[in-house]
Amino acid sequence: MSLSRSPSPQRSGGWSSPGLTTPYDGTSRQASPARTYFNGNANNVAWATAQAKSAEVRGYPQFSPKNQGFTRHFRRLSMKLPHFTGGNYSEKEKLGRGRPGPAGRVKDILSWVGRIFWKLRSRFALVVGVLILTLIFYITPLHQVWRRSSALGGGDKFVIILAANQGGGVMEWKGPREWAIERDSVKNKKQYAKRWGYELEIVDMSTKKRYAHEWRESWEKVDTIRNTMRKYPKAEWFWWLDLNTFVMEPSYSLQSHIFNQLSENTYRDINVYNPLNITHPLTEPYLDEETLSPVGDGKPESINLIVPQDCGGFNLGSFFVRRSLWTDRLLDIWWDPVGYEQKHMDWEHKEQDALEYMYQNQPWIRPHVAFIPQRKVNSFPPGACGDKGEDPKIHYQPADRDFMVNMAGCEWGRDCWGEMYNYRQLSNKLNRNPWEKFKDWVSDTFNRVFHGKKPEAKKDGKKDSKKDEKKKDA
Secondary structure, eight states: OOOOSSSOOSSSSSOTTTTTTTOOOOOSSSSSOOOSSTTSSSOOOOOHHHHHHHHHHSSSTTSSSSSHHHHHHHHHHTTSSOOOOOOOOOOOOTTTTSSSSHHHHHHHHHHHHHHHHHHHHHHHHHHHHHHHHHHHHSSSTTHHHHHOOOOTTGGEEEEEEEEEEETOOOOOOHHHHHHHHHHHHHHHHHHHHHHHTTTEEEGGGGGGGGGGGGTTTTTTTHHHHHHHHHHHHTOOOEEEEEETTEEEEEOOOHHHHHHGGHHOOOSSSSGGGGOOOOOOOOOTSOOOOHSSTTTTOGGGGGEEEEEEEEEEEESSSSEEEEHHHHHHHHHHTTOHHHOOOOTTTTTTTHHHHHHHHHHHHHOTTTTGEEEOOHHHHBBBBSSSSSOOOOOOBOOOOOGGGGGGEEEETTTTTTOOOHHHHHHHHHHHHHOOHHHHHHHHHHHHHHHHSSSSOOOOOOOOOHHHHHHHHHHHHH
């Protein structure tokens, strides 16, 4: 028969516990006094005694302070005393508590970043979505569609007409320098028109040879504008540009630069700048109030022709024409054979002089003509428009970031290709992105430190133009 527990060594069936049972004597090693009778509860521990012992173990010992009173104050003082340790002594790093180890530091940082990202996940998702949509907008043709749409960007309302003499003119054929000028000018206008959603009409002036016997070779500008209006029936404004022009600031749109604030960017009263000394306004008593007014009706909607003025008068190297009944009437009179057949010897600048004559003698023209500052759309390089030095109203100023430069008259004693090259390089430098500026700064710093070279701005493009010609000839 198996027992549930081992038999007790005590006769009475109990287990001896030191301190709880009767002490042994040192002789017999048995409980004293020896009992000869049965007592079932003789060796049991009293419940009150056991409870008192347990309370004594869990509580503070009688000799241990409870961190109160003087003991607490003394402990604070002792903790401020310096600790002296031996040279070979160092505390063991407890990497699991508070400070991460070398292997766990990166993991903890990544975990912290992950928690922050998860808390702000909605905001991060919004930012990432905006960035993705922006990239899609500019990488794909969506931004061109936006800028071209009449309801959004309004680019389809503008047409750029560029006079390109491809294949040579009536009097002479073009050489390498002329081809280089045309190449740079056409490329410049194509990039600008594509950026803002404008139409670009490149006119081959060599097809107008049939006008040579009528002294009309330079008058085809009027006929070209009329044909372009027929080709683009939805366009509103037509911008004529000569070949020797260059857009210096392609980041300027026509809308923001001129047409969004047309009244502020133009002036109707020619007396503001009147190099021709034209009498204005007219004083005939039979004219109506609008014609007698120096500013017409003063409304931008009535402006149909925008012309800049240089030191000699009207300049048609860069001007704007608006589609309207008034414009149709103007082009009819402007293209009349009486002008180019009878005045071709008196009018040196041909259609430009004809427009000046009509402005002075046709009262119905003045109320619909507005003038724009020369440097707004037609800045001249130094040396153009007389030998009196630079005029801040006419000549190009790099510090002001003029929009357009026109190398007018460069074929008369100046280097057209050299000027075109210089202004092309200047435009590229002024319109660098931050990454290109950083690369140029690193290159200039390297040359200055290791080679002792200082960055120099090229003042003349003749040498470079000659190199380009040699390459083309080769």
